[in-house]
Amino acid sequence: MRLVKRYFALLLGGSLAIVLAAGLLFAQVEQRSYAPATLGQLQQPPPAALTEDSVYQVSAYPLYPPELAEGEGRTETESFCSMCHSTRFITMQPPLPAATWEAEVTKMRKTLGAPIPDASAAVIIKYLQAHYTPDTRKQ
Ligand code: HEC
Structure with missing residues (x-):
């Protein structure tokens, strides 16, 4: 009989301990104090502090149109031949024969x-022939 009592007492004590432990754990979870506290969180830097007088400026994208050779007809060539593409299309060609420039125009x-x-x-054909053939091209 004594043994049975002791057994029950142990069983009761054990159950009580389990319930208590579970309760404590639940309380911790409720408080969000379980570890690791930052699990699954994204650590992001705070946004940069902007002052009200900040000035932001985006200037023109630097383009360096190639200089066409100095000479008569340069203005016409620059204006008419840069409508669809840069005049680099002219300067990036190897020196071309006079007839080829005429055909090109x-x-x-x-x-x-x-x-x-x-x-x-x-005027443009004359200009191109005067500056961009194997005989006349300087640069
Ligand atoms: C109507 C638009 C336009 C104008 C204006 C224009 N081109 Fe072109 N040019 C093109 C196109 C499109 C190409 C590419 C053609 C190709 O890939 O066959 C080109 C290509 C070129 C080429 C590369 C070689 C070739 O035949 O593809 C040269 C050189 C050239 N152009 C010179 C000139 C000259 C010089 C002028 C002024 C007289 C001029 N372009 C005016 C549209 C134009």
Whole structure:
């Protein structure tokens, strides 16, 4: 009989301890004090402090159009030949024969639709032949 009593007392004590431990754990979870506290959280830096008088400026993207050779017809060439692309299309070519430049200007007008009047086209062709052929190209 004594043994049975002791057994029950142990059982009761054990159960009580388990319930107490579970209660304590639950209380901790409720308080969000369980460890590790930052599990699953993203640590982000605070946003940069901006003063009200901050000045932000975005200036023009620097473009360096290539300089065309000095000479008569340069203005026409610069204005008509930069409508669709940079004049770099001219300077990046190897020195081309005079006939090729004429064909090139004709291609831009007739095939690709460049609206260049005949008189200006003639001036441009002369200019290109005077500065961008194997004999005349300097730079
Ligand atoms: C209507 C728009 C337009 C105008 C204006 C224009 N081009 Fe072009 N140009 C193009 C196009 C599009 C190409 C690319 C063609 C290709 O890939 O076949 C090109 C390509 C070129 C090329 C590279 C070689 C080639 O044949 O593809 C040169 C050189 C050239 N152009 C010179 C000129 C000159 C010189 C002028 C002024 C007389 C001029 N372009 C005006 C549209 C134009």
